[in-house]
Amino acid sequence: MKTSIIRDIRAWQSFTMLNGLIPIFRRPLALVALLSTPLSFLFFVDIFSHGTQLLVGSIGGLIFTVINAATMLQSDLLFGKIDLKFQQMIATTGISPLVYVMGMATGDIVFILPGAIFFLAVIVYLTPVTILDVALIIFAAFLTWVFFSLFSYMISRKVREMREIWPISVIFGIVFAVIPPIYYSLSSIPPPVQYFAYLVPTTFAALIIKDAVANSLASLPVPLLVYFVETVLMVIFATRISDWRQQTI
Amino acid sequence: MVVPLLVKDLRKDYLVKGKVTSALRGLSLTALRPMILSILGRNGSGKTTFVKIATGQLIPGSGIVEIFGHNVISSPASVKGIVSLVPQECRPWGHMTPWEHIYHYQRILGNSREGAKDRVQFISEMLHIGSFMDTEAVNLSGGQRQLIVVGMSLSAEADIYFLDEPTIGLDVITRKNVWEGIRYFRKLGKTIVLTTHYLDEASALSDEIAVVSEGRLLAQGTLQQLQNMLDYNTRIRIPAGFAKGSLEPYGKVVSDSQYEILYTDEKKVEEIILSAGLLKTRIEIGPVGLDDVFISLVGGGIED
Numbered sequence: 001m002k003t004s005i006i007r008d009i010r011a012w013q014s015f016t017m018l019n020g021l022i023p024i025f026r027r028p029l030a031l032v033a034l035l036s037t038p039l040s041f042l043f044f045v046d047i048f049s050h051g052t053q054l055l056v057g058s059i060g061g062l063i064f065t066v067i068n069a070a071t072m073l074q075s076d077l078l079f080g081k082i083d084l085k086f087q088q089m090i091a092t093t094g095i096s097p098l099v100y101v102m103g104m105a106t107g108d109i110v111f112i113l114p115g116a117i118f119f120l121a122v123i124v125y126l127t128p129v130t131i132l133d134v135a136l137i138i139f140a141a142f143l144t145w146v147f148f149s150l151f152s153y154m155i156s157r158k159v160r161e162m163r164e165i166w167p168i169s170v171i172f173g174i175v176f177a178v179i180p181p182i183y184y185s186l187s188s189i190p191p192p193v194q195y196f197a198y199l200v201p202t203t204f205a206a207l208i209i210k211d212a213v214a215n216s217l218a219s220l221p222v223p224l225l226v227y228f229v230e231t232v233l234m235v236i237f238a239t240r241i242s243d244w245r246q247q248t249i
Numbered sequence: 250m251v252v253p254l255l256v257k258d259l260r261k262d263y264l265v266k267g268k269v270t271s272a273l274r275g276l277s278l279t280a281l282r283p284m285i286l287s288i289l290g291r292n293g294s295g296k297t298t299f300v301k302i303a304t305g306q307l308i309p310g311s312g313i314v315e316i317f318g319h320n321v322i323s324s325p326a327s328v329k330g331i332v333s334l335v336p337q338e339c340r341p342w343g344h345m346t347p348w349e350h351i352y353h354y355q356r357i358l359g360n361s362r363e364g365a366k367d368r369v370q371f372i373s374e375m376l377h378i379g380s381f382m383d384t385e386a387v388n389l390s391g392g393q394r395q396l397i398v399v400g401m402s403l404s405a406e407a408d409i410y411f412l413d414e415p416t417i418g419l420d421v422i423t424r425k426n427v428w429e430g431i432r433y434f435r436k437l438g439k440t441i442v443l444t445t446h447y448l449d450e451a452s453a454l455s456d457e458i459a460v461v462s463e464g465r466l467l468a469q470g471t472l473q474q475l476q477n478m479l480d481y482n483t484r485i486r487i488p489a490g491f492a493k494g495s496l497e498p499y500g501k502v503v504s505d506s507q508y509e510i511l512y513t514d515e516k517k518v519e520e521i522i523l524s525a526g527l528l529k530t531r532i533e534i535g536p537v538g539l540d541d542v543f544i545s546l547v548g549g550g551i552e553d
Contacts, residue, residue: 007359014353018342026344026385085339089401092304093358094329245308245325248263 011095015103019076020110034072035115037173038064042119045183053184055126059209060183062119063202066141067177069108070148071169076104077156078165091244097153098242105149116141123213133212136220140208143231147201148176150238157246175200182206201230251318253409253440254280254303259312261298261464272298273309274464284456285431285441289448289543295464296444297337300413303442304334316409330358333407335415337444341397343387347378350386354401372400375433377426392419396427403430409440416450428454448539458539460546467546475542481512484541485521486533495525503544512537512545 024031038061045057080086090100120137123129129137155172159165180200181189186207189197197203204227211220261273273295280286290296301307303314305325313320319327341350351372355365373379378396386394399415412431416424424447431441431454445451451458452472459469468475476482481500486508493509496502499521500513513521522528 010359011357014356018345018349018353022349023344083340084342085336086342088301088304088306088336088339089334089354089398090357091306092329092332092334092407093405094326095357244306246306247308 008095008099011093011099012103012106015100016106016110019104019107021107023107024110030072031111031114034065034068034111035118038062038068038115038119041178041183055123055213056185056210057183058119058122058126059206059213060177062116062123062137062141062209063144063182063205064173064177065112065115065119066144067148067173067202068115069105069112069145070152071173072108072111073101073105073149074152074156074159074165074169074172075162076108077101077153078159078162080104081156082160082162087244096242097244098239101149101153101238101242105145105152108149109145123209127213129213133215136212136224137209140205140212140224140227143227144202144205147227147231147234150234153238154241157241160248176202180206185210201227204230250282252279252281252315253283253317254278254286254442255313255315256299256303257313259299259302259314260310261295261302261307262310272464273302273312276312276461276464276466278459278461278466278469280440280442280457283435283438283440285435285443285454287451287455287458288442288444288461289446289451289458289539290444290461291547294461296461297413298464299461300334300337300411300442300444304332304411305329331408333402333405333410335399335402335410335412337413338417339398341386341394341401344385346383346385347389347393347397347400348373348382350397351400351404355404358405368404372404375403375430376400392423395419396423399427399430403434407439409442410434412441412443414444414446416445416447424450448543452539460543462547468542472539475539476537479512479537479542479545481514482537483513483515483518484533484535484537485511485513485518485527487511487527487530491530496521499525501545510541510544512541 041064042057042061045053045060087100123137124134155168159168180203181197182202182205186194186197186203204223207223208220208227211217211223256276256278259273259276260271263270263272276295276299288296288299298307302309303316303321305321305328309322312322314322316328317331321328348369351369352365355368360368373382376396376399378393378400381389381393386397395418402410402412416427419427428450431443435441443454455472457469457471458475460467468478487496489504489507489509491509493502493504496509496511499517500511503510503512511521518534
């Protein structure tokens with residue numbers, strides 16, 4: 001058991017290295033690319049709101065940045081599976097698919113970390129927050145990373161060609177990081193539409209962060225609990241379906 | 250003794266655009282002792298599908314695959330770590346060096362930092378790749394990139410290695426370096442299952458050769474056993490266009506785009522040259538080889 005845990009940690013480290021730490025220094029352009037969209041959104045939110053919605057724009061930017069890591073993971077997993085056939089080699093090593101996926105996902109965190117720190121810093125700068133508030137923001141970002149990394153894994157299992165993932169990634173970003181109320185307030189949309197917004201997990205991430213920065217701790221437990229449960233269910237589901245073997249490759 | 254590889258009646262169908270396509274139609278083959286087993290077959294004969302099933306990546310329709318007594322189908326996890334693979338048409342990460350590839354693969358396998366470094370050094374020397382160990386893969390040739398993946402796979406201390414066309418794209422000398430590595434592992438008592446289109450490679454390396462076609466085993470045995478399956482020991486190549494009918498009384502005639510190939514008995518060669526009118530024709534006479542066995546069993550050329 002101990003040996004297996006040590007091996008998993010070593011494997012996790014190496015996946016992070018090869019998918020994050022090594023390429024970030026040799027191919028740093030991805031760092032800029034991943035930051036460009038959330039920063040552009042922040043720019044437009046700031047311009048059109050005359051500076052009044054900079055905080056909301058930064059919260060949206062933080063969530064969008066984390067979603068970007070998950071979007072990038074889809075391409076990385078598919079690249080490793082279809083183009084390089086790296087996944088086939090890993091499948092014979094005894095490493096579980098989830099260690100592979102989360103190791104690769106940690107590699108993608110490396111790329112979005114500067115952006116995430118930037119947006120967090122803006123949030124902290126714009127509003128007085130306690131350490132608990134910051135911990136809650138990081139926790140919401142963490143749940144978002146886990147949930148959507150596993151979701152990306154499920155998508156990558158079903159896709160059989162690199163070209164298929166590009167439109168999926170674009171739609172993924174829009175559905176989970178643009179349309180839901182992360183760049184605007186949930187209350188600004190009509191109540192019937194709000195129910196649809198609750199179907200999107202990032203809505204809860206935004207609610208947690210907005211409640212944390214607004215010190216609305218009374219309303220915080222519900223979105224926190226819902227998002228936590230959703231993420232746990234995703235982990236359980238991903239664990240159940242995770243298998244190197246497929247009906248078709 | 251536990252059998253390294255036992256495959257029985259393996260079947261796999263794919264659904265392609267609503268139509269069922271059978272990739273494996275009851276494939277059976279064995280490696281009864283540690284050996285180099287080459288699997289030959291034309292494109293689409295089911296070799297790679299078999300490798301994917303045997304390495305626990307693809308669910309078969311039915312059949313048995315046992316590796317060292319472990320049932321790969323019912324318990325794929327039981328063979329993890331004792332199996333290593335070079336996938337077909339694989340590539341390394343462009344941004345990483347060969348050293349990093351093999352080192353991190355070792356770490357993924359659970360090796361310590363020092364152990365991983367030692368293994369990298371060992372593989373580097375074995376495959377003669379030391380001169381480009383610190384060059385990013387994107388700057389290497391196709392053959393050098395292929396060597397990285399071969400190096401990763403061979404760095405695993407597995408009991409059975411599945412090498413799916415590992416020497417494709419390699420020059421003659423580099424191929425022989427890989428052969429050296431494969432032979433080294435064979436001497437260590439490992440089993441190597443090699444799929445290849447290079448018949449000289451199969452002839453030079455294999456303890457046994459399995460010929461597959463349309464998802465079935467046509468024949469398996471040593472090179473000599475396979476050659477003995479032919480009723481003839483001599484091959485005469487005659488440029489295409491020569492009257493086939495005048496050759497048919499002397500043996501088996503196979504035509505391809507360039508040649509009429511007559512398989513016959515060595516004792517009849519003189520008579521054939523005189524009687525069939527081959528005196529004024531440019532011909533090549535030689536013993537039958539693996540390519541002849543292959544053509545005889547499968548029909549047509551290997552790359553058809």
